Amino acid sequence: MESPTEKRPARRKDAEENRARIVAAARAVYASAGFDAPFDAIARHAGVGRATLYRNFPDRYALGAAIVEDDLCELEALAHEHGDRPDAFMKLLSAIVERHTETHALVPALLRGPGEHALQALVPRVTRLLTVPLQRARAAGLVRDDLTLADVIDVLAMLSAVLADDGSGRARDRRMARALELLIHGLVPRAPVGSPIGPNSPRM
Template identity: 40%
Template structure:
């Protein structure tokens, strides 16, 4: 059951509507994927599509608002002293289990990539690149492994998890990483 549409309170409701749209999009993208109809997001937020498009003129704008926290969490973890590549990949895996839409958005750019998505992808690749030297020194990854390889591996994980029922995602993620590590490790 979708929430009832709230009465239009005009500009005074703008911040509340924006927050409701972001929360609804997070849930809709998690359940139906990144390409879910935006009308589902508006309905789930209890606002009209006009309100959605006033705040977010396109799907990418909405997705960036939804997933900014996820990227910020990854960057904060990568900046922590003692943080390892495994820690970052574990958090990415948890985020992917919760919502494959995030990784779909950053790992497989469309044929004509939106520069904003490339920026997010580059932020994720940069934090992975920052964790690689320590992992190489410790002998946990191959010397020739690059951040783009890791983004590809995470995209592969997301592709599998997107087709996996939510209750089975954690176990499937563990199996996928077991297989992928064979190619990533020396």
């Protein structure tokens, strides 16, 4: 017979798997039906009972915050993977935009309700995530030397505005990609006065 100590890791693993399924299901359901989608729909999509869902997440705001935090964990792993590479900042920026496009309605909904506190608790991690990569990108001349973290936050807010009144699917993705392309031109160093600008000019 297994001892209680031997059984605990299996229970923890099951709990982690349930949580991962719930978060993945919530992403899909919120993307198709919006943040007000019934909790029952998420439970069905995840293949878990209502009790399991509520045991992990007492309300939609806790679940929404978990999605945002999981995205942040992935971004932190990406930052670690790229180490001290000077192009890490641009890769992180692109990844942030990609995830935000997928969950564009989530953050505004959380900010309107009890999820605001959970989001604010993540702000220091976002700051740490971008600060050093931005410094390295500036030192390498990949971005303007006057670009600040506050500027980056403003850029992300502009991109959020692009999504706010847009449709869904491919049209939204194309519009977001175009907006990011235009904004990146404002992030890179300006060409010296008199430098040629045309098809043969250096590109990112």
